[in-house]
Amino acid sequence: MSDEEQQASQGGVATEGHGGSEPLPLASFDDPHLQPLAKHPRRAEVAVAALLAIGVLGFAAYEGITLGVGLFAFGFGLAAWGKYLLPQGPFVEQRHPLRSTDDERAAMAAVITERGGIAVRRRGFLGGILALGATVMGVVLAFPLLRSLGPVPKKSLDTTNWTKGSYLVDSLGRRVHVTDLEVGGALTVFPEGFTNDEVDMAVDQTILIRVAGPDVDVVTTPHRATWGPDGYLAFSKVCTHAGCPVGLFQHQTLQLLCPCHQSLFDVGEGRPANPVFGPAPRPLPQLPLYVDEDGFLRAQAGYDQPIGPGFWERTTRVHYA
Amino acid sequence: MSTMPETSAGTASGNGAVAVRNGRKQSPLDAGLTWLDDRLGVAKGGRTFLDKIFPDHWSFLLGEIALYSFVVLVATGVFLTLYFVPSAAQVVYHGRYKPLDGVKMSAAYASTVHISFGVRSGLVIRQMHHWAADVFIGAIAVHMCRIFFTGAFRKPRELNWIIGVTLLFLAIVNGFLGYSLPDDLISGTGLRIAYSIILSIPLVGSYLAEFVFGGVFPGNGDIIQRMFILHVLIIPVIIAGLIGAHLALLVKQKHTQFPGKGRTEQNVVGSPMFPTFMAKTTGFFFMVAGVLWLLGGLAQINPIWQFGPYIPYKVSYAVQPDWYMGWLDGALRIMPSWEFAGFGHTIPFEVFLPGVLFPGLTATLFVLWPFIEQKLTGDRAEHHLLDRPRDRPRRTAIGAAALSFYFVLFCASSTDLLANFFGISLNIVLWSFRFLVIIVPIVVGLFTYRICLDMAGAPRVGKRKRAMVVLRTPEGEYYTVESEPRPGEGHEELEPAPVPDFIEGIAEGNGAGETEPGVRRVGR
Amino acid sequence: MRRPHLRSLLPAGVVALAAVGGLAFSLTAGAVGRSTSVQTAADSLTPPPIHYVTHFTTGQVKEGEVLFEANCSTCHGTRAEGSAVAPDLQGLGPATVDFWVSTGRMPLADSSAQATDIAAFVASLAPTAPSYPDGIPYVNTKDANLQLGMRLFVLNCAACHTITGAGDALADGAYAPSLHRATSTQVAEAIRTGPGNMPVFGPGTLSNRQVADIVAYVTGVIQHPDDRGGLGLGGIGPVAEGFVALLFGVGGLMVVAFWLGERA
Incomplete structure (x- = not known):
């Protein structure tokens, strides 16, 4: 551990590890970035307190509407606290490039192609069996699941219970x-x-x-x-x-x-x-x-054609007048 | 004290800060933190997390409405599972709702009536759940509009766009499953239509339909259990997982921001996670929950006891699906009756096209949009600064046209209500929609394009303007000045600074800042 | 003396209604089955479900003749024999005439008494055809079976009038009217005579008992629904709900977000 890191960890804070430690940002209390937004912070504080209190009362009187009002008031108070009384900055944070370095990419690719190549290239047969096994297992597992769900349609969509002589x-x-x-x-x-x-x-x-x-x-x-x-x-x-x-x-x-x-x-x-x-x-x-x-x-007889919406197996016997 | 060298570690000021900290008495918080950090190293990632910057634009909160609605959905949903019986078994209802007393119905319907009448707070929770679902999907939709029109889906955020689109469609599917569960007359009619839509798929339709429903409609009753497990476990778990991934990608890639003072492609400007953002967002959560609770308590939704149980040969007029399915129902209504019949087979395009192909195509287009746009513009660069919609007239026009297209379809799902309300013939209404669905998007698209060009040509359009104050001097001379910035605007004129960890003066007990001498007031 | 202006009371009334909505509606649910049934003196100890009034006093007929002469004869002819612009009314029976006049479908709707008078006059002109009831039905809903009424309503009525009785548009400009203001007599008349495009439900399809059940459900539950859970949103279902969700839910929360966030 370097001296700097040691110092940092002793202080109970760690730094981000991007290319060495960054400084620990320091600000004075009267820094404009830390000032509340409210023109009259004292009044805002009273308002926030009132809203939170309404919220608590709403929760306590739990019944229907009061809870809704309470939730809203409590949230309103909390959000107003955040908006009017807490530091507004603006603060800035640097983006770091999302992409890795070329070396890292090469290393990653090498692991797959070269180390993985040991497994696959020399044992192509085993790899084939593995793939086959997975496929067969998938199909075999899917089939009973699918078939268990319901019956095969057969002629169920073509017929009704109406027959010759039905009352x-x-x-x-x-x-x-x-x-x-x-x-x-x-x-x-x-x-x-x-x-x-x-x-x-x-x-x-x-x-x-x-x-x-x-x-x-x-x-x-x-x-x-x-x-x-x-x-x-x-x-x-x-x-x-x-x-x-x-x-x-x-x-x-x-x-x-x-x-x-x-x-x-x-x-x-x-x-x-x-x-x-x-x-x-x-x-x-x-x-x-x-x-x-x-x-x-x-x-006199049942329907002379399948009833209801169309489906693939429905024959073309469409009786237009 | 905010301008520090970026790279030199362990400067005098940094050490000074540590010294200040070390000079303090060890608090219980420090002790707890030390205990945890010894074991998990929380201070490393934890501090980075608490320092995380969230841009403050109001439109970035739209996704949070959806997130918090989902939280409410889960909470209220858990409550409902304690009482809902997912079964089609026939029972005889004996309860507080007299017109149904002694009537045979499914256990699912009976238990839903019981939740509404016999369970303490049952109705308000049930209604809250339903309102939350409506708001959840609505919030996803407006959030998605924001992402689309500001170009936030561009590289490197294509993956998160795809996750978002998936979430939208999962939410719609789960909404449909949810309101179908009570097995009332209205939702049963919706299921009947869903069955016909599955049935319309060429080649496999009849097999799929009978597998899903366990036989010819209405099937053997298994459908309720199947919808239940999908609705309460499988889809919510996927949604929760995808929301996690959505947020993880957001953290990893950091939020986008609008251009502004000190904002570049290389930084993020806004409020820190702790305490400012955390207070705002927690407050917002409570407000979302409050609004949903008020809706649940004040506005009736889906009064299933008035509808009666589902009986396959009964039907009510004026049946519509929930709003987020309206575009599909509208498409089904205005579709011409094009059925293909020949070669011993039937392809019911009048259902298959609007019911299966159209939503499939919609989902595909939505998913592929970032890549389509890349292809069209040739822009493959990373973007972290957002577009103003008017600066991308073609995209904005396409988006507006698509929105109007789906809106017209949504309106078409209430042709009968519109005809009734305006006292015009149903036939005229339907034919109007068949034309409107083509005309309106074209008109809206062209109009939007034109507006974008005009706005881009005019300087300072859309900028917030300050009032001009006219003053008179004692000599009688008039002059104008720009008025003071409104609350919330002053801060934006400061140069963005890194978040400070250590604040001088606070450890000495300077609690109430505003009375301290020498404190600079900002922006007023 | 100044009386409070009605309009000034309106907002307060709306607020009060919203506040007590759930309670008030749950109370009205208790009114089910105690709806407006007209008891006539002819009721015996076990009143029939529907009492058809077939005989009218000469005074009623005379009064009806005057009213008919003044308001109806221009189109329908002095003897209700019809003309090029209006149908022949002879033989349609008193129930048909009473329905069309009392519901305001014909341009005279002063009071139900006048409608009865006109019906009495038209009925006196010719015997009623067999497919029409020969009297004005007065429904006794006291012993009605609400459950069966709901079942029959959903099967026979909801397809056009909607499940909440709100009514809706039919094809070619026809429409099924709202049932929310219909009286028990009007509902029974409509069922029996099939006005306009409405199917006719004769005694072979629905017995008097069953008609009384349906009437009890309409005047009891449909007109005084158990609207617990807040404002009823017009009983037109998901369209209204969608607008509320988007406008007040999403829209309201967007306003909150607009306040909470930065605007530039």
């Missing part, structure tokens, strides 16, 4: 009778027997609307001539854009509106829920209905 029931499981809806009415329906499971209800949800009176078959497209008996129409309630429930039925303009991104679908005679506005790309799939001999509404 339409409301969310409480009550069958829908042909006399139930007024013209201009709307109801969310499900296939009977599938109103207990969230996934089922998410997939099967269907909006049943009535656009005409009894004995009127509503034809949305020519090949769906029998799908809308007694003024009833049913469409998948899952938006073809991002899957929100298309819950808004405007019965005068005969439109279904999705509340999330405002896709608009035209429904009614000659209007097979084509998207006319907004980001939805496809019509809402239509559920073919019939009225059985007891007057209950039932499905």
